[in-house]
Amino acid sequence: MIKIGILLTKQYKLLSLAAILDVFETANKLHTNFGKNQPYSIDLLAFDKNEDNTFRQYSIKLIHSELDYDLVIIPAFTTENLQEAISFNRQFIPWIQNQYSKGAEIATVCTGAFLLGASGLLNGKVATTHIDASDAFANAFPAVKLMANKTVTQDGRLFTSGGATSSFHLLLHLLKIHCGKDIAIKAAKIFAIDMDRNNQLYFGSFLPLRIHNDDLVASAQEKIETNYQDISTIEEMIKDIPSSRRNIVRRFKLVIGITPIAYLQRTRIEAAKKLLEQTAEQMSEVIFKSGYNDPKAFRKVFRKSVGMTPTEYRDKFRTR
Structure with missing residues (x-):
């Protein structure tokens, strides 16, 4: 036994x-x-x-x-x-x-x-x-x-x-x-x-840490979440934040656990998931509204992050 x-x-x-x-x-x-x-x-x-x-x-x-x-x-x-x-x-x-x-x-x-x-x-x-x-x-x-x-x-x-x-x-x-x-x-x-x-x-859902005491990191988070469709580099992220590239990356990873670029990517993928779940928009619109210009790159990143294609995800979780 x-x-x-x-x-x-x-x-x-x-x-x-x-x-x-x-x-x-x-x-x-x-x-x-x-x-x-x-x-x-x-x-x-x-x-x-x-x-x-x-x-x-x-x-x-x-x-x-x-x-x-x-x-x-x-x-x-x-x-x-x-x-x-x-x-x-x-x-x-x-x-x-x-x-x-x-x-x-x-x-x-x-x-x-x-x-x-x-x-x-x-x-x-x-x-x-x-x-x-x-x-x-x-x-x-x-x-x-x-x-x-x-x-x-x-x-x-x-x-x-x-x-x-x-x-x-x-x-x-x-x-x-x-x-x-x-x-x-x-x-x-x-x-x-x-x-x-x-x-x-x-x-999975992207649920980043928001309760912390680093105002600089909080500013970077807000900038990414507000402008994820338009920004693509760290330089763009920190344009109005009083910090060097090296410092913001170090502090961001220390507090949040991932780099600002990874945070941007996961914010975009989470936005795409919501569009696939909640709308009937064409895939080209989903890609564009998620901040991607290259459909091939989007599908590659999406599959790696989610474990299935965007179409498979929509078929599984669409609510309408």
């Missing part, structure tokens, strides 16, 4: 934890229905006495116990302040490292990857997380090989997943490894999950 330990982190996302429990309990039920032994035992793990009675049917154990696990799962966090989440849950890190050293698999759901990143176990390894948290993850853990487009990653005994429903793809991947493809397919049908989705880029 595979022993699963699910961390009851501070600020865990209830939906994330419920999905984990539901999928593995479904695998247990499927085995029972086939007259086989259940493959999983499940514990919830806390680092102090926990008042959470939401999952009272499960055993809640403290991480300083002597129990070892075959699989440790870190659920998603509810907060957008992920550095704070790491700080609140730092006591889990030595235990996670110890479990991994003893041979455990470690899997993270969505932004749970930040806690695993803080452990150092992902250094030099591939990982993913919620697409909208990817910039923050890349800045916090530059030694990790972030694959922001991926729905699920596996690097040895380390597993990560993207946002929301991507957690089901991770859990199905684990079922396939532990229980075989047949059980994974049956679970996929029960939860109505397409097993072949491996890209999450098109679910």
Whole structure:
């Protein structure tokens, strides 16, 4: 029997934890229905006495116990302040490292990857997380090989997943490894999950940091967002901003996490996405209103940023 330990982190996302429990309990039920032994035992793990009675049917154990696990799962966090989440849950890190050293698999759901990143176990390894948290993850853990487009990653005994429903793809991947493809397919049908989705880029939204204390960077952001159709170089961006090119680029990347040019490109692509979602305008108009003059260049950048062509995106998300 595979022993699963699910961390009851501070600020865990209830939906994330419920999905984990539901999928593995479904695998247990499927085995029972086939007259086989259940493959999983499940514990919830806390680092102090926990008042959470939401999952009272499960055993809640403290991480300083002597129990070892075959699989440790870190659920998603509810907060957008992920550095704070790491700080609140730092006591889990030595235990996670110890479990991994003893041979455990470690899997993270969505932004749970930040806690695993803080452990150092992902250094030099591939990982993913919620697409909208990817910039923050890349800045916090530059030694990790972030694959922001991926729905699920596996690097040895380390597993990560993207946002929301991507957690089901991770859990199905684990079922396939532990229980075989047949059980994974049956679970996929029960939860109505397409097993072949491996890209999450098109679910992303460009949500740049706006609450910060750098007025110079804020001015640059406003200039880009107001004039993205017309400006194309850093010199144009900083024309009326009292700063050198080198200084603005340095400060912008330090505060926002990407360069001004990257910010401009992502602002344009986000504008194009909205036009494709909300209007029936010709593609030439979408391209022009997004600030591009070269259709070939636009399509190349769009596909790289979104993971599909503009036409495919419109077909998938158009609201009218």
